[in-house]
Amino acid sequence: MNPRWFAAPAVLLSLAAGCAGASAAGPDAVVVIRNVHFGPMDVTVPVGGTVQWRFEDGGLLHHVGSDGVFDSGITSEGSYEHTFDAPGVYEYHCSVHRYMTGTVTVTG
Numbered sequence: 252m253n254p255r256w257f258a259a260p261a262v263l264l265s266l267a268a269g270c271a272g273a274s275a276a277g278p279d280a281v282v283v284i285r286n287v288h289f290g291p292m293d294v295t296v297p298v299g300g301t302v303q304w305r306f307e308d309g310g311l312l313h314h315v316g317s318d319g320v321f322d323s324g325i326t327s328e329g330s331y332e333h334t335f336d337a338p339g340v341y342e343y344h345c346s347v348h349r350y351m352t353g354t355v356t357v358t359g
């Protein structure tokens with residue numbers, strides 16, 4: 252009998268448990284987009300932290316982007332998440348409304 256047949260189910264179970272743990276933890280910071288404004292404008296997360304932006308501005312189109320780092324695409328609903336793997340200060344903006352700006356500070 253091939254011992255790999257016994258090992259495979261155990262690996263699959265541990266992978267499934269890992270995924271469930273990650274989704275249960277949720278984002279480290281949440282930014283709500285409403286009234287043509289990022290609220291809050293500035294958030295801080297640890298390295299490896301995830302920021303979630305929620306598009307809740309009554310169907311108005313918005314966007315979240317930091318050049319070369321992340322880009323949500325233009326949308327009016329739902330949410331977008333980005334996980335930050337390096338410390339630093341990330342400035343971002345909405346390309347639809349250039350005056351909408353915010354920062355994510357990632358602490359190492």
Ligand SMILES: [Cu+2]
Pocket residue numbers: 287312313314345346347348351
């Ligand atoms: Cu906008």
